[in-house]
Amino acid sequence: MAKVAMLLPNHELMEPAAYAAALYHLDLVLIGIVSKENVRELSRNALQSGADIIIARGSHASLIRNYVQIPVIEIKITSLEIGLLLDQAKKLAQKEWPTIALTGPENMFAYIDLNSYEKNYQIHLLLRQFIEPEEMVPTAKQAIADGADILIGGGAIYQYCLSHSFPCVKTASGRESALEACRIASLISSALDQEKRHAASLKMLLDYTFSGIIHIDEHGRVLNVNRFVENMLMMESSAMEQMPVWRLIPGISQKLLKAVLEKQKTIHSISVSIEHSEFSVRISPILVDGQTAGAIINFYEGLTLEAKDAQQRKQLTKNGYTAHATFDRLIARSAPMREIIQKARYYSNFQQPILIIGEAGTEKQAVGECIHNAGSYRDNPFIRFNCNGYNPEEVDQLLFGKTPDGINPGLIYRGPCTLYLHEINRLSLYSQYQLFRQIQSSPLSPSTEQNRIRLIASSKTDLLPLVENGSFRRDLYYALTIMTLRLPPLRERPEDIIAWVDFYLRDLQAVYGKYIKLTEDARRLLAAYPWPGNILELRSVCSRILINCSGCYADAALVKQQLDFQPGPSRSEEDNSPSKGTFQDQKEAAIRESLARHHGNRTATAEELGISPATLWRWCKKYGIDRKEGKDIKK
Structure with a gap:
């Protein structure tokens, strides 16, 4: 039963008010005499006593409304009581x-x-x-x-x-006005009790349903979620209230919601990925008098992806050759990043090589994984290879090596698959030549059906300047740049910063077993930071914030400490391209190796290096390579 407090203007009203409250079986928790001086104190006492309704009269009722958010019922002098007052006043006036x-x-x-x-x-x-x-x-x-x-x-x-x-x-208010006020209080009490019972029943129903439920309003904002969804997203329900559902579940697009909320269509069994798990989703509109009042979103656990080919998926996961990122989960709030995602989705339909350029720490590999999962290679391995992690001999063996018995073939022969080459600009000229040959023939050629390989390459720096200074082959450059994606650094798309912060904090909460909330000052500080290390730096900062926060809230001071800990960009990071000396050494070594393979034949060497004989002559002169270089090596 709802609890009631009576704040009355005088003692004369105390007896009739108590009588009326007893008659309507109100649960009185406080009854007191209110004045202009103590109205705030008594209002606070009423709330502390657990009052759901307050009964007061006249100007006191108006003042009380300034201090409480619960219903305030006014004691109004009735028509009969007004008549009694007029009769008393006429007698006192003693005139017609x-x-x-x-x-x-x-x-x-x-x-x-x-x-x-x-x-x-x-x-x-x-x-x-x-x-x-x-x-x-x-x-x-x-x-x-x-x-x-x-x-x-x-x-x-x-x-x-x-x-x-x-x-x-x-x-003076008498028994009649007190009775009327208590009658109204009784009706409101019944309504509040019914609402509480309904809310408790609904919460019980939601929490003990073996599926996720999100209740949204007609604008797509979250009104209520059940415990299943809290566990699924690792967020408290209060943190999700009034949040657009498409921000919580990227797989549920605004276009999809528009079909439900505006066209009143029920969406059956779409698949979304949440925290590396697949869910089947149903979205049903709530209709009131023919108008959409919101929608119910149901989540059902499933193994849709794994069921397609359970044995293959199990083997790929065991070997680590899987791509986890998908376009639905990739954060892209900014216009430049949305444009990149749109172009990448389009590129996923083609088999030609794709080049992804972006600063260190940007989402190059994630975009590559998204392209893989959106294209026809999605059920095949996604093999990552860091061109900067091995010396030239190791790169050649790992990528192109093949033993006579074929037991340990290089990665280039392990199709069908997607081969992701990280920092392709670090390949030696000889490895570039080998790669170009493979692109032009089996198995990288789109025309070859057997053992086809989808090539996706990434670089921290633009390749064209490397082509101009001779450290990157021009023919390979042309082959790779048919489809090119240039990822903007995080500092150029501030809309994505806080979205990534929220994503990683949610993701890391499960790892560290704690939940925190950023203050608005902290969020503004993170949004204004330039993030020279991009997404990699941001994830590191989020980890430190979560670990070093001792309470439930992370404020700007704590965040600033973690940002101050960040080292400035190193000289090598500020200049993504190798130094001049490195290029010269690499180029000279490549020339000498090629001349040795071709026994000093400069025409064959120039062809292998992708340059003209005149350019080879200038390079040999520049590096002091003798005309007889390689000729003394016998077949």
């Missing part, structure tokens, strides 16, 4: 057709029919009402100035009239 001024707050009286009162009581009735308590005495003065013979008013007006020897009747 006296002019009586009825004064009080606008919410003091029930409906007043002036003509009926004047006719029935043979009086002239002036109704003088006010809003603010400070207006009481000025209202009394004005009523007297308007020709009133006697006033009817509350305590302040009554005291004013007594001090000026002017006739006055003090307004």
